[in-house]
Amino acid sequence: MKIKRTNIQSELSRIEREENVRILYACESGSRAWGFPSQDSDYDVRFLYVHEPDWYLSVFDRRDVIERPISDLLDVNGWDLRKALRLFRKSNPPLLEWLQSPIVYREMPEATNEIRSLSAPSFSAKACTFHYLHMARGNYRDYLQGDTVRSKKYFYVLRPLLACAWIERFGSLPPMAFDTLKDTLLEPGELRTAVDELLERKKSGIELKAEPRIEVINQYLETQISYYEQQAPRMPDTGQSVDDRLDPLFISVLRAAWKET
Template sequence: MFNAHTDPTVYANIQTELSRIEREESVRILYACESGSRAWGFPSQDSDYDVRFLYVHESHWYLSVFDRRDVIERPISDQLDVNGWDLRKALRLFRKSNPPLLEWLQSPIVYREIPKAADDIRSLSGPAFSPKACTFHYLHMARGNYRDYLQGETVRSKKYFYVLRPLLACAWIERFGELPPMAFNTLIDTLLEEGELKMAIERLLERKKSGIELKEESRIEVINQYVETQIDYYEQRAPRMPDHGESVDDRLDPLFRSVLRMVWNEQHSRTSSN
């Protein structure tokens, strides 16, 4: 499966790394996607490829009295930042409406997937979505980045995107009651009216996409004012957002067992036929 958003050489390197992980860790990767600025639509020329994946061990791995590590992490190398979660960890996080997991499952850039398994997992996203939990997550992200990078007379301009996107995500959740789209352009086109603020954001976006290094420079007052107003607003609004639409607890064990059977029965059948 070739993805048109990814350089062919990089895509091949990602596939090589994912296959290496399967061999070295004795796992099957169910789903792998892009999760960072490339998926959001505002990469720099030197942006890392933030590859995130879900995987399963064979059934006997889970039958242990000992707690076992449920993440796989690789050191950043050649612009590849590759990390994954065990399926059991991911399904537990559905109970908390974990926004990174929900975002991975709707990424526009997919590097690998077992379609039936990925679709079954993705089917939990809607029922598991909690407007309150996700709003708190995005608000925390925006508040932290704003505090750390954007309050001086000079600021790290690229950090504006890491404050604006989560704040716009809060606005999307409030308006539509659903998980926000990954694409930054969709957020600004849908949520912001034409005017000085939108023009300032679009100019900054063009500079970032063109490869211009956004280093320390004077703060952009119209954006700072918007950010401060929105953070104050969502600090008051987030506690009053609705919680889960429905519980997915009774679906987690059956889905987990179904995926294990499907993936490893298929693997063993292929091995036997060879």
């Protein structure tokens, strides 16, 4: 089943009305943004939003996420801007990835350009390497252990491990596109051929179900997980403090979002 862009826009507008918020930015995350969706892949829509200014004038903490149940392949949830800005202090990889997604559904450029300007200075090689390693290790443990495995899950271990390799080599946030990671970091040979063949099958729409494990890929994954378990603690903590920019940016974006009311 295919979701139209207009369906996603309608859902975002409905959220704005029901929650009385302004959506600053909405994008695709997950396999569609990474470049390897299958026929049954969800549309993973993620967004940043702000409430009206008075909503923030409370002594009580309030819920800072909006989540919608998955329906018709549409998975939509978002973070309040204040939550997102706090996460820049931790060099949060999902947030950094959202802001460079190649598929954008909605954007207030005056706001998102300011938010995006925090990405480079807040990027921490150590924090992001640990994040991707944790993702790779968990997916490998859960999906790729037996003689028969769910083949599409290879990409959910390959991509974070290639992200670790990108950070180690270039010292920057990895690109979203799996093809870019693969073409840059995997040398021609048996491993690259196996990955290319699997990727071609997935992109063609063939459903990758339970199949015999691909030994050359499993060996690579095990080696890389072991390597980055040793290497991650040695990665430089390159993130700079952006604390002095957070309050002014929050106030500026909040005013811009509601200036017409």
